Amino acid sequence: MTKLILSTGNIVSGGPSIIRKPGAFRSNLELTNSLRSNFIAAQEDYAAELAESHETANGHTNGTTNGVDAEAGIGGRPPATAWTARKDGILYVPAIEWDAHGLQEEPAEYDITAKLFFLPGAPVSQRPQYAKQALEHVLRELRAPAVDLLIVSFPGMSFEGDCEWEADKKNAAQGNDEDEIATWPAIEELHRAGLAKKLCLAEFGSEKLARFLQRVQVRAAVNQINLKNCCDVPPPLAKLAKEQGIELLVHSDCTDILPKGTLRELLGQGLGGAGLLADPETGAGGLQGDLTPQWVVKYTAVVRDRGVIEYKGYFAGAGLVDE
């Protein structure tokens, strides 16, 4: 199996893709747009470098075979090897120049938040590895020793509907309590190791939250919820949060943030795709096999006393099983 890690780099000054469009509430456009534009940027950078080196030496860059098509891509795309990188069994899309990253000031000056999305199709048993890997990448990118808040989002949960009471009730039957509780020790481990100062859940309604709190060792200090009108917190949830001293934060992410089809489109040969996947229809070469998105982590670093977002980005992990 090949492991892929997709990344956006710092998107905070990345232009319109990060701006919420009216009517596109709770979409994953920020993730998909910024991945796409980061792929294109990496390809263009390569093309520009190539043009420069052609001018000077009229040379030719040799692609070493990565198991990825090393030939010049279809439709003028640069070869995958030129803008992706393979390291420790992971294919980075695009290649990451770790040296170019990091925060400008001391890590203590920031509030760093990471939100980890476990995706629906990936095995629950692998979640400890996913969590560890996701957080490692965030800390490496920011060159920070820990995140201040680690938010965990489990698949299959949301607050739906106009009536918030209704949403809270529905929520009670969503997700999978056993899977969520089985996953939590791995998250607690990250906390104990000092990598995540506070833990946070996402989309837990009052009933689920009450059940969850009874069965875990390190409690979540925060619950992040999405409400159409954030003035209408379901009263049972508001009450429970108050009793338990849990802070309720707002978000506008969607839970199924990277569906399988979307990932294939992002990496595929189609219009706007990165051209990494083989396409039997067009005969384009590339990665073969079944591609499964496993996790996504969104991270932000905000300068605490100035309210300035200095860094925001995503990593996404996926597995490719050869057929």
Add this chain to the structure above:
Amino acid sequence: MGLLCQLLEIWNKAKGKERDIMLWGDEVEYLVVTYSKDDPKILLSLRQADILEALASDKALAKAKCAPALPDGSNAQTSQPPPVFHPEFGRFMLEATPGKPWGIGFKELLEVEPNMKLRRCIAKDHMLSNEYPITLTTFPRLGSPGVFTEPYYPPSGSRLRSQFVPDEIANPHIRFPTLAANIRSRRGRKVQVNVPVYRDENTPWPWRDPTVNYDLHQWPEDDDVRNGASPDNFIHMDAMAFGMGSCCLQITFQAKNLTEGRQMYDQLSPLGPILLALTAATPVYKGFLADTDVRWNQISKAVDDRTPEELGEKPLKNDRWRIPKSRYASNSTYISEDHRLRPEYFDPDLVVDEDIKQQLLDGGMDDRLATHFAHLFIRDPIVIFSEDLKELDLSKTDHFENIQSTNWQHMRFKPPPADNSIGWRVEFRPMEIQITDFENAAFAVFIVLITRVILSYNLNFYIPIKKVDENMETAHARDAVLDRRFFFRRNLFPARARVPPPPARLGRLHPEEDTESGDDFPGLIPLVESYLDSVNVDVATRCRLAAYLDLIRRRASGELWTAARWIREFVARHPEYKRDSVVGEGITKDLVEAVIRVGEREAKGERLGSCGVVGLERLLGGLR
């Protein structure tokens, strides 16, 4: 050149100042009026000094019985020390600021509104029972014939020589009458504040200001009106009080360092006219409906000390240069060393004192900032106190502040004080005061969030400075927010590293686009929402912030009225209004009474709804 020494002293001491945290402050200005149910007249109270005295001698300000709950149950108990009250130019005015600056914690943003209410309540508590602090920008009948102040003083005094307002209208501190007298004497005539009158169905046309007296012969300046100072179809005013007697909402930000301060100064500058139009609240002058909605140009004219030579009316003989703008005007410089600042954005007609600029350059200042200050220094200092001149103390900043504080551009770049205890600051000055503290808090918080958006997303709002000037004029039009379009940059986002920064792609922004996305211009409100989506905000805070953004979004779309539109509607629907542009005493009383009633309900934490006031639901949209 004491000023320059002081400025260079500040510069050399503070240019390396780093990592100051984000602090900010708001200033709310009030008119003080007398009102009682049975008295047919509403008057301006001239008891500023007594009120300030009462406030200053009350050591228990913080324990005042003023801690009203907001409709959502939160209250005004904040971490703040008691608010601070200040004198203002008009003797009928009062200014209040928070007891200490605000930070950027989102919960702290929510303390602003209760704190503003607390300030108003404390102010009221130290007034006579028939006095009220209100936040209309101007008193509708300031300068009308008859009695409009309490106590009454006759006009035509030696200081102002105004035929409409008495000398006693101004704060008696020596600074203020001196300022007014010096402006008049420098000009060689009185100031001329002429506002186009609004032409209604029954307004005689051409319209001649019926309150102008052409037969006054007390002062040489009484000749002004005989020499054409009062043209047809304009409301004519002749004193500094008509401008400087306006209330506004000013916000000051502390920057992280010099570079960030310069960036904020430049980037907020093009937003000034848009926020002026959105906060428009000034449709009445001297008892007549004006054809404009905002105070800006009136203040500009009210402190315009340019001589006929500087104005270009006479050939230059004694003066050094022609000066295109009043000392109160929209910005004339950009000051950042941002690579995105292209040469064509600068004002080609900028006047600078080249000698001063050279001295600043020699003193180690860079070209752009030296140009900025050398531009401010083309103005004479109009108030200098002899005690300051006796001993020039480099550890103080008074001399520099003298020039700085009598240059009123829509942004102000403020160097740290002599002791370096505060960082580089930027003041955002164009907004008009709003009737309720809910609205004032909404606009204050909005502009604070906009600065965070600009810095986070590294946005580029640069447009040619001449276009900002033009926008400032556009903002004056009646209902500019609905009917006019503003030059606005459409490509705000940074280009990728390899590409040089693109020139401004100018669009005509309709403020409604604040809420929509046209091509790649996302709109200001979606930018703020995207910012809030990217930071951790608790549910209750986000809910309250959403109400603020909602107010501004609906003002921009025209769904809700500006205060100017509300006042016009109030006048138009009043039984005494004869469609002749005249806002009489009866209308004024009912208008101010309505404002007082809304203020009382807001102070008690009651829902405002319509509370029996004409059109109030269109002003506030049921958000409070």
